[in-house]
Amino acid sequence: MAPSNVKTSIRVKALFFGGLKEVAGRAEECVELAPGSRIEDLFAQFVSRCPELSRYRGSLVASRNQEFAAWNTTLESGDEIAFLPPVSGG
Amino acid sequence: MAPLPISDDFILLVHESINANAMVDHVRTGGDGAIVTFDGCVRNQSHGRRTLYQDYEAYESMALAKMREIAAEVHTKFQIDRVAMAHRLGRLEIGETSVFIAVSAPHRPAAFEACRFAIDTLKHSVPIWKKEYFEDGAVWADGELPPVPQDTPTRKSAS
Numbered sequence: 001m002a003p004s005n006v007k008t009s010i011r012v013k014a015l016f017f018g019g020l021k022e023v024a025g026r027a028e029e030c031v032e033l034a035p036g037s038r039i040e041d042l043f044a045q046f047v048s049r050c051p052e053l054s055r056y057r058g059s060l061v062a063s064r065n066q067e068f069a070a071w072n073t074t075l076e077s078g079d080e081i082a083f084l085p086p087v088s089g090g
Numbered sequence: 091m092a093p094l095p096i097s098d099d100f101i102l103l104v105h106e107s108i109n110a111n112a113m114v115d116h117v118r119t120g121g122d123g124a125i126v127t128f129d130g131c132v133r134n135q136s137h138g139r140r141t142l143y144q145d146y147e148a149y150e151s152m153a154l155a156k157m158r159e160i161a162a163e164v165h166t167k168f169q170i171d172r173v174a175m176a177h178r179l180g181r182l183e184i185g186e187t188s189v190f191i192a193v194s195a196p197h198r199p200a201a202f203e204a205c206r207f208a209i210d211t212l213k214h215s216v217p218i219w220k221k222e223y224f225e226d227g228a229v230w231a232d233g234e235l236p237p238v239p240q241d242t243p244t245r246k247s248a249s
Contacts, residue, residue: 017149018219019230061238063217066152068238082149082217086233089146089153089177089218090130090189090209 010035010077014042018085020060023052033075039064040071042081060085099161100174103150108190113174117194122171124198126205130189132182136231142223146179146188149217153177156216160208168204170195175208177218188220 009032016024024046033042039062047054062069063082075081100116110129117125132144161173171194178188191208195201214234221230 015149017147017217018221018233059235061236063149063152066149066155068236070239070241072241073239082152084149084217084236085219085230086235087214087217088220088231088233089148089216090213 007035007077009033010037010075012042012075012077012079012081014046015080015082017082018088020053020056020083020085023056024050024083037075038071039069039073039075039081042075043071043083056085098172099158100172100176101154101157101161102176103148103154103157104176104178105180106178108176108178108187110187110190110192113176113190113192116174117172117192119171119194121196122194123196124201125192125194126198126201127193128189128191128205128209129187130209131187132184134184136222136224139224141184142225143181143183144188144223145181145221146177147219147221148177148179150179153216153218157212160211160215163211164193164204164208167207168195169197169200170204173204173208175212177212177216179218 011030011032013028013030015028016026021027031042031045061084062071063084064073065080114125114127134141157175161175164170164173174192176190182188191205193201193205215236219230221228
């Protein structure tokens with residue numbers, strides 16, 4: 001039914017900053033996901049590997065390609081997704 | 091949305107000392123009667139604990155984009171002439187400038203209001219983080235969550 005050239009996965013870059021970077025144990029990682037995945041799904045994939053991250057879900061915002069984005073934003077291959085703790089510049 | 095090009099503004103992230111004089115000179119023109127500056131600097135204590143130094147990090151590409159958006163918004167809200175805005179990253183010692191903003195305008199009320207708006211907006215919407223180092227450890231400073239789009243029940247169309 002599906003055309004043979006349909007992609008079976010997408011690849012995005014995930015970035016972590018501030019204290020979250022220390023919890024996640026990484027600053028960035030490229031991740032493969034099913035097409036149609038949302039930012040929420042990407043975060044859940046990290047939580048499955050690092051359950052400690054789930055405690056931070058309520059105090060984070062996400063961005064997609066340098067713009068703040070809702071958690072149910074659908075990902076596309078090549079996206080740069082960042083998980084941002086409360087900002088404290090100035 | 092990309093901000094409107096405002097070639098007379100001066101927006102930057104730096105890893106060395108901020109040259110405040112150069113920023114003030116940048117916004118000074120013959121048509122201005124006022125320049126208001128904000129100099130944000132590293133305090134020697136936080137909640138009663140003595141601070142040794144601070145370390146700033148940024149999501150640099152997004153931080154610059156957000157700072158440019160703030161400058162563009164300042165131009166739409168206030169009758170001002172030019173904006174210069176710099177944030178420093180890396181290790182800063184007590185008393186050093188972490189953020190500097192200069193706004194010029196024909197008249198002082200707009201310059202004061204625009205400068206205040208710019209620093210307040212920067213503090214809650216630009217992805218920069220501060221780690222405070224004390225004698226007995228280090229903590230990421232309490233911050234503010236930027237306003238973000240809420241989840242929508244249906245997939246958003248591209249706009």
